[in-house]
Amino acid sequence: MNLKALDRRTVAAILAAVLAIALAVGFGLSMRDDIAGTTDQTGRSEPKQTIKDACASSTTLRGLKQLVFAQAGDLRTLERVNFDILAAGAIVRMEDPVARGHDASLDLTRCSGRFILELPPGAEVAFNGDRRLVADVIYEVQAAADGSGPVYRMNGAENIVSRLAAFDMEGHRLHEPAASAADDPLIDAEALPPVTPEPVPTFPPPDVDTDSPRPPPTLADPSFDCRYARTRGELLVCGSDRLAALDRTMAELYGSAMDDADNATRRRLVRTRDAFLDYRDRCRDTACVASAYQGRMREIRDIMTGAY
Structure with a gap:
């Protein structure tokens, strides 16, 4: 075997390995900068919203809730009254939200987590007794091109959407809460x-001594x-x-x-x-x-x- 050819192949393999390591390190540093913030020429850190914030914020949860109800509403052929009450009373949580990546050129963040839709009391009768709907999802948060706010996309919640679309209380009426939690926090x-x-009797029963002192009403x-x-x-x-x-x-x-x-x-x-x-x-x-x-x-x- 030609030793010079072997040496050339060895050197080429070493160079390829070094290049791969350099690219991996560079990508890791880029992702860390994207998550933690950037540093200017003076060495000061410039804070920015982390991609995890975009995955777990209350704004994102509200957007994902609106997304599944909008998709379900487009599929519905049944009445809207209970459906709208269900949408107002349902509460969304995201368990274990994980930031999967961020595309700075598109201002797009990719996330995953367990999407949980807590149903309001009484609605479980239309969902086989289930009080919450759960799905493991992958979702994206992207700033709208026109600056109107974030846009959301989600995969994995199709079963929840289909169950919401088929939701029917069969003539019963859900109790209506306030329009939204954001509009109705602690109230003065x-x-x-x-x-x-609750009303109390105006007159005592006939066998009660009306001359005796009576305790004042209490809360x-x-x-x-x-x-x-x-x-x-x-x-x-x-x-x-x-x-x-x-x-x-x-x-x-x-x-x-x-x-x-x-x-x-x-x-x-x-x-x-x-x-x-x-x-x-x-x-x-x-x-x-x-x-x-x-x-x-x-x-x-x-x-x-x-x-x-």
């Missing part, structure tokens, strides 16, 4: 109309202090003995479940509690609040039995 009590307490007594009630849901509960009783029952069930649960189950109880409170505080009437509490108690029992 003075900004809401006064809550009318309802839920598990929380009504003096600090601020959200619409809290105010409705504090104005209703029935809702206050539901709140106490739910709180006792939740506390007992937390005492008996392992760490993973406790985290699930806390996460779903936050979703329940968000929905309850967007309710506009006592029927919606009562339905939310009843649905939450079923949810707690299902979590503890492993049915959730």
